[in-house]
Amino acid sequence: MNKQKNGHAMMFSVFLALFALTGMQTYGQKNVPVFSEFVYQGNDDVYKEYQLEDDEFYNPVLQGCYPDPAIVRKGDDYFMVHSSFAMAPGVPIFHSKDLVNWRQIGHVLDRPSQLKVHDTGISAGVYAPAIKYNPHNETFYMITTQFAGDFGNIVVKTKDPFKGWSDPYKLKFNGIDPSLFFDDDGKAYVVHNDAPDPGKELYQGHRVIKIWNYDLENDQVVEGSDKIIVNGGVDLSEKPIWIEMPHIYKKNDKYYLMCAEGGTGDWHSEAVFISDNPRGPYEPAPSNPILSQRYLHPRRNNKVDWAGHADLVKGPNDDKYYGVFLAIRPNEKNRVNTGRETFILPVDWSGKWPVFENGLIPLEPKLKMPEGVENKTGQNGYFPNGNFTYKENFTSDKLDHRWIGVRAFPEEFASTSKKGLTIMPFEENIKAMAPVSSLFHRQMHKSFSATTTMKYKPKSEEYLAGLVCYQSETFNYVFGITKKDKEYYLLLERTEKGESTILASTLIDIKKPVQLQVEADGDDYRFNYSVDGENFQNLGGTVSGDILSTNVAGGFTGALIGLYATTANDAVPE
Structure with missing residues (x-):
């Protein structure tokens, strides 16, 4: 059993090393996104109202x-x-x-x-x-x-x-x-x-x-x-x-x-x-x-x-x-x-x-707490609890265990380097019942913000990268950068029961890294962006988080926040 496990681990290590090298080499390619930071911050009222005693x-x-x-x-x-x-x-x-x-x-x-x-x-x-x-x-x-x-x-x-x-x-x-x-x-x-x-x-x-x-x-x-x-x-x-x-x-x-x-x-x-x-x-x-x-x-x-x-x-x-x-x-x-x-x-x-x-x-x-136990949540590698901030710059050799793929192991499409996280896009988009080239983090609060910094220059309208809020292949939001004609656009797409609608789109300057952000206050979600690293603008107004709910979309999972790329984009800016 251990020999078998070690054999698989060695194969994965070799694959990951080769892919990491590829990821670093493709950093200069303008059609491959690089995510240099991700910040998730919880903001639930219950944790403000119920402060912990020792x-x-x-x-x-x-x-x-x-x-x-x-x-x-x-x-x-x-x-x-x-x-x-x-x-x-x-x-x-x-x-x-x-x-x-x-x-x-x-x-x-x-x-x-x-x-x-x-x-x-x-x-x-x-x-x-x-x-x-x-x-x-x-x-x-x-x-x-x-x-x-x-x-x-x-x-x-x-x-x-x-x-x-x-x-x-x-x-x-x-x-x-x-x-x-x-x-x-x-x-x-x-x-x-x-x-x-x-x-x-x-x-x-x-x-x-x-x-x-x-x-x-x-x-x-x-x-x-x-x-x-x-x-x-x-x-x-x-x-x-x-x-x-x-x-x-x-x-x-x-x-x-x-x-x-x-x-x-x-x-x-x-x-x-x-x-x-x-x-x-x-x-x-x-x-x-x-x-x-x-x-x-x-x-x-x-x-x-x-x-x-x-x-x-x-x-x-x-x-x-x-x-x-x-x-x-x-x-x-x-x-x-x-x-x-x-x-x-x-x-x-x-x-x-x-x-x-x-x-x-x-x-x-x-x-x-059980007698004699000390609360160390959020410290020294212990999982956080309550309202917390999680920051990731993707420069470690291995991804944190909380990062997952859907139908695809992260090693198949994501690599880290000194530049950050490189995602090699699949020829499938987020709506496919197929492996998705998106690295996901769970939504852990009713009210939260998630912000990422992305460097990306899409090659054509089939290319898109950015943030997704994902309940399933048929219920999700896509907030990403793509190309139309010779211009670059940021768009917000809502997919409900498999039917997609472009809620908003805007021309965007991609000369510098762009910050993309989703923030939620209960059912109210807002998608924001910044091209200067300081000032955020909203795109699409306040939208409902209904399609991200288990009891609306069906199934058994919670909402996921994804760093996403595809070469099969079908979301066209208006």
Whole structure:
């Protein structure tokens, strides 16, 4: 496994070195953009109103599109993974010692042999990873569903998450949201969401939870061992929908099955079941759901909603459990531009059932830290939290892990040098369901600004480079420089449901680097530019961020801010 990983890493290193050299050589070419700076600044009111005390930290712990969290602990080390859909690399992985301060250590699916999402929509690809540790063979496992590349359900493994993961093992079962469970006796199991048996579907959204015995020697489910352990959900008579993302835990010789229920929207929740045997039968807790925001006033202050898709872990002091889960923070128009984010709550498991503390009342923006923990977020490589400023000049040899591609690994089109970031444009534009030559950063606040400095001289009207705000291939804004006849233009294009409209365009002086900026105040977005490095002008007025919202565009991702180039531009200045 390590030899295989090292081989792929060496190939990527050679490719990256060659491309970096190419990037430096093409800096002088006038049709290749070079981005010399990027500044992202968050400005949410909630973080101004709720100042942290010394023993507090902010919730969500990861802002922006880091959905479907799953967590594991080995010794003092916590590892957490998230869905990545058609983003590349896939499955971001974070490390912590205390559940408060997190560093991104990379991605689990970090090379093409593991991730094949080049021809799929933004919300397909990699769904709902689960990460587990098997003490019997001292191995970490990440199991997930990849709706692309003829993969389906897969598992990868490693002895050390800091050193990379194996190529995928394809698993022989249908359904989604798989999770592994390793029992004290060394036996292993897979649980997952699936459709009911043929002919037994009772209503739309009727799903089941299945369990299989798992063969650790061959990394495969045992044929014929599948069994339905939950039919429909907590109470089938109430027609529960979308029972999914199961996890099994063992405590006091009892087996607990925890699942999301209600779909990943405003009826989302978490439910728990108990059994004397990992293969069931399972009985639901009388107090289900144990986590949800669905019963609350729709116009509550600092609204957090859609809570569910949870995973449990022991806290750093071993005397308390914690649960990580997804939820959303809609803006003033109830739009979800930051996507599904990662939240955390303490869990009281002193009795028979685990209970999320304050998980059924409005979630607060901040929490008390575990005893003895110091808040170091935003320092020494720990991920920032609250309102923060992130600056990047792209002169390091490697990109920060927060930068991603869509359907294409950044190494395929982006390189860094002393001049900044060079993007070699693909012959596809941002609206294609194909690899996109755009380097993306997640939108992490409802109110923010993102500013980049770009040197670019497009060759023709097919060439364009600049900023994009991207929810999907059919919902996005393009704010870029192109050419028409012999003149250079800056334009703003809005694409909704695949239909594009030029909102505004203007002649622009490109003799010097141009600064491009998007700033948002909730649903109000403004696109600005500067040709002198000091004075900004607006183009297109105030526009709506509606098309950047998950609940308008559909799908499962949050908005992304991209540094973009193409040689297949179809946006023509007016």
